[in-house]
Amino acid sequence: MNRRLGAALLFAGAVLAAVSLPGAAPAVAQAFTPNSEIVQGLQSSLDNVPPVSAEALRGLAQAHMQYSGPPESRPPLAIQLDQLAQINVEIEFDLNSAMIKPGSYRTLGSIADAMHNPVLLGYKFLVVGNTDATGTREYNMKLSQERSDAVVSALSTTFRVDPRRLQSAGLGEEALQDVKHPDAAINRRVQIFNIGRAGALPQQ
Numbered sequence: 715m716n717r718r719l720g721a722a723l724l725f726a727g728a729v730l731a732a733v734s735l736p737g738a739a740p741a742v743a744q745a746f747t748p749n750s751e752i753v754q755g756l757q758s759s760l761d762n763v764p765p766v767s768a769e770a771l772r773g774l775a776q777a778h779m780q781y782s783g784p785p786e787s788r789p790p791l792a793i794q795l796d797q798l799a800q801i802n803v804e805i806e807f808d809l810n811s812a813m814i815k816p817g818s819y820r821t822l823g824s825i826a827d828a829m830h831n832p833v834l835l836g837y838k839f840l841v842v843g844n845t846d847a848t849g850t851r852e853y854n855m856k857l858s859q860e861r862s863d864a865v866v867s868a869l870s871t872t873f874r875v876d877p878r879r880l881q882s883a884g885l886g887e888e889a890l891q892d893v894k895h896p897d898a899a900i901n902r903r904v905q906i907f908n909i910g911r912a913g914a915l916p917q918q
Contacts, residue, residue, distance in 0.1 A: 752828035755801040756839070756908045764797055766909045768840060768881035772859070778888040779851055785896040791889040799908040801825075805865060812860035814868060822865070825906065826873030840881045840907040841865050847887045847896030859884030865904060879912050 774791060781788040803825065806815040814822070828834060843862035845854040862882040870877040890901045 749824060749828045749831065752801060752825055753831050753833055756799050756828060756834055756837075756906065764795075766793075766795060766798070766840060766907065768883040771840070771842065771883040771885070775855065775883070775885045775888045779855070779886075785847055785887070785890050785893040788893075791885070793889070795907055801906050803904045803906060805861075805904045807861055807864075810857070812857070812864040814864055819868070819872070822868050823873055826869050826875050829869070829875050829879070834908070836911050838879045838881065838909050838912045840883065840909045841869075842905050842907065843882075843884045844889055844891075844901060844903065844905075845887050846898060846901040847890065851886055851888075855884060855886030855888070857884070858886045862904070876915060878915050881909070 771793065774793060778788070778791050803821060805818045805821065807813060808815065829839065841862045843858035843865070845858050847854070849857075859882070862884045866877070866880045866882040869875040870880060887896065887901070890896055891903075892898050892900050895901075
């Protein structure tokens with residue numbers, strides 16, 4: 715992937731890197747990413763992926779808020795997502811809002827096209843949002859959930875991805891990627907995980 719494309723879509727390689735929905739997204743223009751690259755990032759070669767659900771993920775994040783002190787002193791959020799196929803996506807929002815900026819819809823459209831690809835059509839996806847540490851932890855948790863919900867809503871309504879294939883979880887600042895720089899832009903991102911086969915979905 716070249717630098718121009720990397721600004722809009724970064725393949726994640728590590729443990730939960732916490733998908734982050736920004737408190738204030740970095741001012742980087744959205745760029746088109748070929749569907750083949752998104753499909754590659756989300757394609758899972760494992761049928762027995764670790765069980766993950768948005769509800770369990772939110773519960774872990776809420777429990778993690780009991781730890782006080784600076785971010786670097788808190789234990790890591792105990793989430794096993796490193797085995798899942800995943801991508802990091804830059805989605806821009808209005809400041810302190812869950813309103814997706816128009817420029818990000820092309821990126822969402824590319825993701826939706828990949829989800830409609832026959833290779834990924836039988837899979838479910840978890841959209842996870844994280845913020846940086848600006849603001850209170852309670853506010854960040856609420857904002858990140860609203861933003862991950864907004865991404866799921868856009869994928870399902872505007873781009874016709876079956877909502878039964880999508881889950882949403884906001885983690886606030888509880889899973890910072892760079893705990894030594896908690897306010898850094900790298901902590902503000904959206905991550906999409908392939909959480910396994912969807913099975914046979916009943917006709918709507």
